[in-house]
Amino acid sequence: MSTTTTTTTATDLPTARLSLAPQQPSVKFEPVHPTFGAEVQGVDFSKPITEDVMENIRQGLGKYGMLVFRNTGMSDQEFVDWGGRFGEIAEVPPSRRFPTQGLSDPSNLYLDGSIVKPGELRWFMAKETGLFHVDTSYDARRVRLTAIIARQLPPPGTGGATEFGDTRTAYDDLDEETKQLLEDKVGVHSHFHSRRVALPTFPTFAALDPWDYPMHKHKVVVTHRGSNRKDLYIASHLHHIEGMDPAESDALILRLRKMVEQPKYVTKVYYKQPGDVVVWDNTAVVHRAGGGEGEGWAGKYVRDIRKWMVFDNTPEEWGMNEVGTPKHLAGPIIQAKHDEIYGKDTKVFDFDED
Numbered sequence: 001m002s003t004t005t006t007t008t009t010a011t012d013l014p015t016a017r018l019s020l021a022p023q024q025p026s027v028k029f030e031p032v033h034p035t036f037g038a039e040v041q042g043v044d045f046s047k048p049i050t051e052d053v054m055e056n057i058r059q060g061l062g063k064y065g066m067l068v069f070r071n072t073g074m075s076d077q078e079f080v081d082w083g084g085r086f087g088e089i090a091e092v093p094p095s096r097r098f099p100t101q102g103l104s105d106p107s108n109l110y111l112d113g114s115i116v117k118p119g120e121l122r123w124f125m126a127k128e129t130g131l132f133h134v135d136t137s138y139d140a141r142r143v144r145l146t147a148i149i150a151r152q153l154p155p156p157g158t159g160g161a162t163e164f165g166d167t168r169t170a171y172d173d174l175d176e177e178t179k180q181l182l183e184d185k186v187g188v189h190s191h192f193h194s195r196r197v198a199l200p201t202f203p204t205f206a207a208l209d210p211w212d213y214p215m216h217k218h219k220v221v222v223t224h225r226g227s228n229r230k231d232l233y234i235a236s237h238l239h240h241i242e243g244m245d246p247a248e249s250d251a252l253i254l255r256l257r258k259m260v261e262q263p264k265y266v267t268k269v270y271y272k273q274p275g276d277v278v279v280w281d282n283t284a285v286v287h288r289a290g291g292g293e294g295e296g297w298a299g300k301y302v303r304d305i306r307k308w309m310v311f312d313n314t315p316e317e318w319g320m321n322e323v324g325t326p327k328h329l330a331g332p333i334i335q336a337k338h339d340e341i342y343g344k345d346t347k348v349f350d351f352d353e354d
C-alpha cells in the first residue's frame with residue numbers, strides 16, 4: 001500500500017536504509033517545470049512492470065508531484081490495474097459508457113456519443129473544473145492520487161490540456177505570518193460551493209446553499225507523504241476556514257487561490273495522443289482543465305478522457321471527519337434543482353457565463 005511511499009527521495013537515503021528499489025537505469029524523469037512535474041521515459045507498459053520500476057515511479061511522484069507518461073498503449077483495465085499498485089482505487093459510480101470498474105468519465109460525451117453543448121446542465125457543471133482544485137476534498141474520505149488516460153482528443157491547437165499548480169512551493173513562499181496563521185487551520189469543503197465559485201449567478205447553483213448540505217473538513221496545511229514537504233491543500237471547493245471571521249476567511253481563501261494561479265507556479269500538460277497518461281498527487285499539486293485555445297474544443301470536438309483515483313491511505317485520509325461517513329453526491333441534487341427551475345431537458349441560453 002502507499003504507506004510504503006517514502007518521505008525522502010531515493011537519493012536522500014543512506015545506502016544502509018535502501019530497502020527501496022534502486023534507481024532503474026531505464027526510468028528517467030525529465031522535469032517539465034523548475035519546481036515540479038516530470039515526464040517519465042523508459043517505462044514499457046506493454047510488458048509487466050516490475051516492482052522496482054513501480055517503486056521508482058512512486059518515488060518520482062513523491063518528488064515531482066505530477067508525472068506524465070506518453071503513448072502508454074494501456075487498455076482501460078490495464079490502466080486501472082496499474083492504478084491499484086499505488087493503493088486502493090476509490091469507488092466511483094460506474095460509467096455506462098465503458099465497462100471497466102473503478103474508472104470515471106470526465107469526458108464531454110453523453111451515452112449516445114453526442115457532445116456536451118452550450119446551454120446544457122453538464123456544460124455549466126463542467127465550469128468548475130476550470131478552477132484550481134484537488135479531487136474529492138469535499139468528501140469525508142479524500143483521495144490522494146488521480147490519473148487520467150487520453151482516449152480521443154480534440155484537434156491540436158484547440159486546447160484541452162490539464163494545468164497544474166505547485167502548492168508545495170507556494171506554501172514555501174508564504175510569509176511567516178501567514179504560515180503561522182494557517183498552521184492547524186481546518187478547511188471546510190463543498191462540491192456545491194465550487195459550482196458557485198465558477199458561476200456565482202447561475203440560477204441552479206445560486207439556489208443551492210452549501211450550508212444546507214454536508215461539508216467535509218481537511219486541514220489547510222498538510223505534510224505531503226511523498227516528500228515530507230508542507231503543502232497548501234486548497235481548492236475551489238474550499239468554502240471557509242473553520243474558526244475565522246467569514247469575511248477574513250473569504251479573503252484568505254481568495255488570496256491563496258490567486259497566489260497559486262501565478263504563472264511561476266503553473267505548468268500545462270497537453271495530451272498529444274491517445275494513451276497518454278498523467279498522474280498526480282492531490283496533496284502536492286492542484287489542477288484545472290486548461291480550457292480552449294484557438295477556435296476551442298468545447299461543444300465542438302470529442303474529448304474522451306478517463307480517470308481513476310486512489311484513496312489517500314494516510315492517517316489524514318478522513319481529515320477531521322468521522323471515519324465511515326458516506327460519500328455525498330452533489331450531482332443528483334443539482335440535477336433535481338435544475339429540473340425544478342427549468343424543467344427537464346431545457347437548454348439555458350439566457351444566462352451570460354461572463
Ligand SMILES: [Fe+2]
Nearest residue numbers: 133134135287
Ligand atoms: Fe479534478
